[in-house]
Amino acid sequence: MRDFGNVKKVVVKVGTSTVTYPTGKLNLSRLEKLARVLSDIKNEGRDVVLVTSGAVASGLGRLGLTKNHKTTQEKQALAAIGQGILMQIYEKLFGEYGVVVAQVLLTKDVVDEEKKMLNVKNTFEYLFKYGAIPIVNENDVVAIEELEFGDNDTLSAYVATIIDADLLIILSDIDGLYSCDPRLDKNAQLIKEVFEIDSYIESIAGGAGTVNSTGGMQTKIEAAKIAMQHGIPMVIANGENPSVVKEILEGKEIGTLFVSKNTVSR
Numbered sequence: 001m002r003d004f005g006n007v008k009k010v011v012v013k014v015g016t017s018t019v020t021y022p023t024g025k026l027n028l029s030r031l032e033k034l035a036r037v038l039s040d041i042k043n044e045g046r047d048v049v050l051v052t053s054g055a056v057a058s059g060l061g062r063l064g065l066t067k068n069h070k071t072t073q074e075k076q077a078l079a080a081i082g083q084g085i086l087m088q089i090y091e092k093l094f095g096e097y098g099v100v101v102a103q104v105l106l107t108k109d110v111v112d113e114e115k116k117m118l119n120v121k122n123t124f125e126y127l128f129k130y131g132a133i134p135i136v137n138e139n140d141v142v143a144i145e146e147l148e149f150g151d152n153d154t155l156s157a158y159v160a161t162i163i164d165a166d167l168l169i170i171l172s173d174i175d176g177l178y179s180c181d182p183r184l185d186k187n188a189q190l191i192k193e194v195f196e197i198d199s200y201i202e203s204i205a206g207g208a209g210t211v212n213s214t215g216g217m218q219t220k221i222e223a224a225k226i227a228m229q230h231g232i233p234m235v236i237a238n239g240e241n242p243s244v245v246k247e248i249l250e251g252k253e254i255g256t257l258f259v260s261k262n263t264v265s266r
């Protein structure tokens with residue numbers, strides 16, 4: 001058993017593949033379960049942050065377009081269309097459980113500038129005081145790195161460091177880190193724990209698995225590096241059934257846990 005009994009602040013990141021269908025339309029039943037489980041763990045007394053991808057895909061879905069050959073500028077405009085669609089559904093679903101949500105659009109350079117970082121930190125602090133769940137995405141109109149490299153994974157790790165989270169959970173369309181991409185090799189084995197990101201771990205992390213996703217396992221490993229450097233454990237798990245979030249917090253051995261050997265249990 002893993003011990004996450006003392007986890008007070010948790011960041012949960014959901015990828016495009018978790019929140020939308022390949023058509024770009026919202027996966028409503030999954031989003032309903034996600035809102036329910038996050039509201040539930042909030043009711044337990046934890047501070048919860050949701051980092052959500054899916055804006056570009058939702059924009060595509062709304063306009064009835066396909067992803068193929070979209071330029072960065074087109075994706076920025078699609079993200080601006082899709083972000084409202086995402087927030088509308090989160091507002092509705094969390095509202096059903098009486099939970100207030102807040103839209104937080106960030107760019108990763110906030111961690112490079114002390115003043116900006118302090119502003120972000122202060123905003124999170126007050127959102128927690130107000131009992132809100134901050135819903136974070138990259139501001140794709142301002143920053144294009146994520147659209148090109150698919151990096152909400154590292155953004156979620158930066159958010160975890162800014163709020164000094166006790167745990168980062170990345171939900172994807174796969175059970176965790178495998179010895180190689182299971183889409184390419186059916187003999188791939190799930191790795192349950194990683195204590196150090198070495199060249200072997202970096203070598204087995206491949207790219208994205210589905211048409212609307214970006215980044216794949218490579219950006220999740222980058223996220224793990226950032227989290228581990230700050231002593232924050234990270235779990236990659238399958239978001240197919242979002243109730244795994246609760247099971248992970250209960251200490252069940254789900255997905256892949258990334259934890260530095262010298263991290264004291266939180």
Ligand SMILES: Nc1ncnc2c1ncn2[C@@H]1O[C@H](COP(=O)(O)OP(=O)(O)O)[C@@H](O)[C@H]1O
Pocket residue numbers: 014015016017018150171172173174176177178179180181182183204205206207208209210213214215216217218
């Ligand atoms: N070693 C690996 N273990 C597991 N998945 C991997 C690995 N290498 C590449 N992948 C791919 O990473 C995908 C998950 O990342 P991604 O497609 O970006 O999803 P998300 O939208 O959840 O971020 C998996 O579906 C899988 O195809």
Ligand SMILES: N[C@@H](CCC(=O)OP(=O)(O)O)C(=O)O
Pocket residue numbers: 014015016017052053054055056057079137138140146147150151152153212213214215216
């Ligand atoms: N800001 C983009 C996120 C792109 C991204 O990182 O996607 P994913 O690899 O599915 O987490 C969007 O909302 O579409």
